Amino acid sequence: MKLSREFYSRDTESVARELLGKIIVHKTKEGILKGKIVETEAYFGINDPASHAYRKKTKRNFLMFETPGKAYVYFCYGNHWLFNIVAKEDNNPGAVLIRALEPLEGIDIMKKKRGADDIKSLTNGPGKLTRALSIDKRQNGFDLTGNVIFLEDADENFDIIKAKRIGISKGKSKLFRFYIKKNTFVSSGR
Secondary structure: OEOOHHHHOOOHHHHHHHOOOOEEEEEOOOOEEEEEEEEEEEEOOOOOOOOOOOOOOOOOOHHHHOOOOEEEEEEEOOOEEEEEEEOOOOOOOOEEEEEEEEEEEOHHHHHHHHOOOOHHHOOOOHHHHHHHOOOOHHHOOOEOOOOOEEEEOOOOOOOEEEEOOOOOOOOOOOOOEEEEOOOOOOOOOO
């Protein structure tokens, strides 16, 4: 069952935690690509110095202030696209970075896109998973309740680890990173 807009229209931290285990589906011209979310990070607005929305609304971050359930894709470190999901309540900006996936379907396509054969390192980082799932600036602003890129519910029990976010210089002490305990597809920043 596809996740509804209401799922994303809640507290960013809760959505980040509850996205674990959900399935990302991207229907591409090469085929359907699917992966289970195994790691996320929550980013907020004016009270979160690590967030793009920390100071004000800009041309880059405006989606964090807009409708929940949209893709927020941006270029990072000069060579990686990062896939975020706008998740917030009321007028508070927020988004969830998808940090790692467990590949489920279209794995041969993902390997070709990544130029990699090792399934364990195929999508175990935010830049790796966007390349494997063919996500870039063209998907920025996509409605994730639509039919091209969307998330499906999944029923699975697992333990969740709460940790510090990775690759940021400010707001390092906040425990807004979540991942599935003992999942071998979590990024190397365990």
